[in-house]
Amino acid sequence: MYIGGYIRRAVCCLFVVTMVPINRAAVVNIKSKGAVGDGKTDDGPAILNAWKEACEGASPSSVLIPPGTYMSLSIVLSGPCKGPIEIQATGATIKAPPELAKFKTDSWIQIQSVDRFTMNGGTFDGQGQQIWHSTKCHDSQLTCQLPVNLRLSHVKNSLLKDFTSANSKHFHIALWRCDGSNFVNVTINAPGNSTNTDGIHIARLNGLNITNSNIKTGDDCISFGDGSKNVRIEQVTCGPGHGISIGSLGKYPNEEPVQGIWIKNCTISGTNNGVRIKTWPASHPGVASDIHFEDILMNKVGNPILIDQEYCPHYTCKKGAPSKVKISNVSFRKIRGTSTTKVAMKLACSAEAPCDNVEVADINLKFHGPAGGGGGPTKSECSNIKPKVVGENIPQVCLGGTS
Structure with a gap:
């Protein structure tokens, strides 16, 4: 009697199992x-x-x-x-x-x-x-x-x-509202004379990691539009191109803040610029904060460290009117290598919204002229900023005026 009950239950269970659909991935x-x-x-x-x-x-x-x-x-x-x-x-x-x-x-x-x-x-x-x-x-x-x-x-x-x-x-890659994204081992390849070919353009997203990637192009290797938040870039090689750029910001009304950008352990070679933050003069109000550049090797780079709040390409803006984008909580740390321009560090902030809490630490940038060889020391230029200086720095960091 018990044996028959066991058999009936076993058959019933087997029937139920066979009725459960098996979910196979669709390829x-x-x-x-x-x-x-x-x-x-x-x-x-x-x-x-x-x-x-x-x-x-x-x-x-x-x-x-x-x-x-x-x-x-x-x-x-x-x-x-x-x-x-x-x-x-x-x-x-x-x-x-x-x-x-x-x-x-x-x-x-x-x-x-x-x-x-x-x-x-x-x-x-x-x-x-x-x-x-x-x-x-x-x-x-x-x-x-x-x-x-x-x-x-x-x-x-x-x-x-x-x-x-x-x-x-x-642009090669454009990201909009792509929260929680990861790019790993990406290759972007275009010659240095290609026009407007930004490698990766980022805008209005929260959470992005770009790691172990190689970008060769004719414009910014990575560019940040408004609303870029919580972005980490590590082990990226950039060049040729225009470097890694935050902005340009302030061109349009109601731009979202740029916040929480970490660019670390990267190599930039043969580019027009290194790491920069750029905003338009006569801009709309905006915010760029908590931006950090650390452990970056510059190899024959023009303008290795640059804050440019007078960015005005093609003469399409009111140059001379101050930017209204507020830049704060920025650090440039352990940036080393060679500059093809004498001014290896330029921190040109806005007269209306001076930069706040900008740290410059352990910079070592030597001049390497376009034709090769040395040619004297590098220098820095500052306006509307009083940077916090840490460690030994080449060039010597200007302290609010122009040096």
Whole structure:
């Protein structure tokens, strides 16, 4: 009697177990959606269809771009998805068409409204060579609408690793409202004479880590727009390019504060600038605070340390009217190497909103002229600032006036 009861219960339990669905991850190969992979045919629809299936499928899901060369026109990969989603592109090269006329938007590949997104591998080649030297596209008004290689908007808790962005027509990577993001082992590659090709542009996000990455481009390696908060950059190599820049800030009304930026253990080589904070003169009010540069090697860099509250490119502003962006709680520590300009440290703050609580500690920057060799000591210049000086510093730090 008891044996029969045990058997009935066992059969019942087995039946219940077999009725529980097994949740397997969805892996969608773009080849199954018609991708050709000859580098000429537009495989954008295949990538988009694979994304839609993975996004709506079992969680976690993945879009597989197998090794090969693909061409794609502009695509928008949108969420929300049912769960975490990944693009796996190791060994794949995706190319944009070189012709600007084939772009109707300001993005080549746009990813938006996704939580827990991962991108692993791949080379994304924007083929921007014929655009960089166009006078029409790079005048002071930027009269062309230029596509960003990879634009992420509202992509949160993400990991992007082991991929390359090359030859973008405009910025390589633009991040907007992408909280809790991580970039690891990223390569950005464009020649020094490419125009407006910022490596990674950051704006209005809270929480970002960029580590172990190599950025070569024709503009800022990393640039910070308003609303950048709690960002850590470590072990990044920058150059050629324009260095690592906070700003420019204050151009538009109601900009959000920039707060909590740590840039540490980086190497900057052959760039126009090193680490800088820049704001527009005659600006709208704004705030930039808790910004820290530490343990940075400068190798033949122009303007290695720079606060510029008179930033006015292309003569498009009222130079002479003070900036209203308040800069405070900033540190430059353990910055060493060579400067191609005599003024290795320039702290030009606003007469209306002088810089507060700026620390300069253990700086060692020697002059290396453009033609090579030495040429005398470096110097510093200051205005509207009384920096806190710690340790031994070369050049000697100016204390509020100009030296």
